Amino acid sequence: MKRQKVLFLKQNYILRILKNFMFAGLFAIALLLILVHKIDLGIISGLSKSILYITAPLIHVSTLPAVGISSLYKKTSEFLNVYEENERLKKENEQLYLLKNQIRALKSENKNLKDLLHHFDTPNTKSYTAYIIAENGNAFSNSLIIYIGKNQDKIKQGYAVVNSKGLIGRIELVSGNYAKVSLITDINSKIPVVSAKSRDRGILLGQNKKELSLIFTPLLAELHDGDMLVTSGVGGGLPPDIPVAKINKVTLDKITASPLFNPSKIEIVKIIAYDVNPDKKTLKELE
Amino acid sequence: MKTGLKKFFTSFAIFVVPIISILFLEILVYTPRINDFLNFLRFAPFYIGIYYWLSLRPDIFNIFSAFTLGIFADVLSSNTLGINILSFLILYIISNRIFSYFNIKKFTYSWLLFTLALLITLVFKSILVSLFYRKLIPFNYLFIEYILTSSLYPIIVRFYLHIEKRFIHLEERYEN
Numbered sequence: 001m002k003r004q005k006v007l008f009l010k011q012n013y014i015l016r017i018l019k020n021f022m023f024a025g026l027f028a029i030a031l032l033l034i035l036v037h038k039i040d041l042g043i044i045s046g047l048s049k050s051i052l053y054i055t056a057p058l059i060h061v062s063t064l065p066a067v068g069i070s071s072l073y074k075k076t077s078e079f080l081n082v083y084e085e086n087e088r089l090k091k092e093n094e095q096l097y098l099l100k101n102q103i104r105a106l107k108s109e110n111k112n113l114k115d116l117l118h119h120f121d122t123p124n125t126k127s128y129t130a131y132i133i134a135e136n137g138n139a140f141s142n143s144l145i146i147y148i149g150k151n152q153d154k155i156k157q158g159y160a161v162v163n164s165k166g167l168i169g170r171i172e173l174v175s176g177n178y179a180k181v182s183l184i185t186d187i188n189s190k191i192p193v194v195s196a197k198s199r200d201r202g203i204l205l206g207q208n209k210k211e212l213s214l215i216f217t218p219l220l221a222e223l224h225d226g227d228m229l230v231t232s233g234v235g236g237g238l239p240p241d242i243p244v245a246k247i248n249k250v251t252l253d254k255i256t257a258s259p260l261f262n263p264s265k266i267e268i269v270k271i272i273a274y275d276v277n278p279d280k281k282t283l284k285e286l287e
Numbered sequence: 288m289k290t291g292l293k294k295f296f297t298s299f300a301i302f303v304v305p306i307i308s309i310l311f312l313e314i315l316v317y318t319p320r321i322n323d324f325l326n327f328l329r330f331a332p333f334y335i336g337i338y339y340w341l342s343l344r345p346d347i348f349n350i351f352s353a354f355t356l357g358i359f360a361d362v363l364s365s366n367t368l369g370i371n372i373l374s375f376l377i378l379y380i381i382s383n384r385i386f387s388y389f390n391i392k393k394f395t396y397s398w399l400l401f402t403l404a405l406l407i408t409l410v411f412k413s414i415l416v417s418l419f420y421r422k423l424i425p426f427n428y429l430f431i432e433y434i435l436t437s438s439l440y441p442i443i444v445r446f447y448l449h450i451e452k453r454f455i456h457l458e459e460r461y462e463n
Binding site for chain 2: 022023026027029030031032033034036037038044047048051052055058059062063066067134135136137138139140141142143145172180182186187188205207208209
């Protein structure tokens, strides 16, 4: 028996007229969307915001059971290793006490030197905590969706997202109580970095895999395996000196680095509000 | 008038069922993973959904549904808007050609042709993304995604079949 067409489609006469040109038309629209996205017009951002506004709460609710299971698994494994963890923390605590005293001395020395040099501090920054509700990492993109709660007015596109180890990405879109974060491993990511040791600059590119690629380094750069790369602050998009990655391998034609975070182990992130030239409202908030 | 409206809303509900069912599975894929191994295993239920609903109900799943899903996929991932739309349109066209040339009655044939359609679509998408960003995308991740999506086809089809059965009941109720 042949199936009857449903009423919804029958009523759309325009669909019938456009039937012959549908594929070509939609293909052209898709190509146009790619171009418009590249130009970065407000329409695309508005559309993306609306879709994220609808889908993010759904994602949040549907991932709750899985997040619960994941948290239970993590807590159980933590409980099983509690004795070893306690021993490790005791040792770490002793080391940290020593470091704390050293830092205190260095801090006061640094302050005195800054005063002598009339050094300007980096602009005020403020941070907000958020937690991850969804994660997307595949061959084509690497992103996160985070719950920012009532801070949507204070969080802007481009703000740095960090965890306890360093930079993990940047805010791509804010919509309602949620925001989308583009990870530094994403193919679209380009972070201006500087070597913490030699202060040689470069651009760290995401490749949609665990490894990052460092380009535009000076010809005589002194970069070695294991060197830490931190944000340079060039361009004013990100605050300087946030750890980003560690150099893996330096060859004549390629420098690769590893990010400092593990996507499967991030739960809570911190968003750093940073503006080099903030408007009055942002300045007031940051102050 | 009242019945007309009721019929319209029922048929509209029928129209959005495939889209919602595909989106539901896609949302589940976004669940944060427990460990690195699980994090590595990624699959794309969007492709199975488009192929399946087109093979089963071309009357309610049309090219606009694929286009709408493409917009959602682009926004949820951090891809440039339009890349997923194009790849879904390609999959739609390939699947449409497959169903017009072959009269598929056996599930295994349908599965086999899906793996072929998926391969072409993923290759097209990788070329598109690589050209757009002027960087080659990692083929090992792509390969895992392809293998996993192809292998999960029977399980996901079962889920859609369940939805379809419930949905047919709805349609019969409306026809009566």
